[in-house]
Amino acid sequence: MDTHFIDDLAQRLAAALPPGLHALRQDLEHNFNAVLRARLEKLDLVTRDEFDAQARVLARSRAKLEELERKIAELEQRLA
Known part of the structure; x- marks a missing residue:
């Protein structure tokens, strides 16, 4: 699995957050990354x-x- 792709996607999701949530950006980016990895690992790729x-x-x-x-x-x- 391409970890760079997942990291990039998590960063883009976090960057798309409304301005008021940017303080939570790093935490949300980490959570996005974890969720994406968990879901992609379940796929038969x-x-x-x-x-x-x-x-x-x-x-x-x-x-x-x-x-x-x-x-x-x-x-x-x-x-x-």
């Missing part, structure tokens, strides 16, 4: 590298499937 690796595996599998489908079609034509 994968890293970009893992996603890319699985996309390559899927592309190879799809190519093999298409080749097998082509071969089956050719065999069916020969038998007909």
Whole structure:
């Protein structure tokens, strides 16, 4: 998980507070950060590298499937 992204998001949320609440900004920013981390950890996420690796595996599998489908079609034509 990209901690920089979470920290940046928590800072932006705290900065969006009304002017009267800026005294609480640091405390709220810490709370935003904790809540965001807790919620994101519950999601079933994968890293970009893992996603890319699985996309390559899927592309190879799809190519093999298409080749097998082509071969089956050719065999069916020969038998007909």
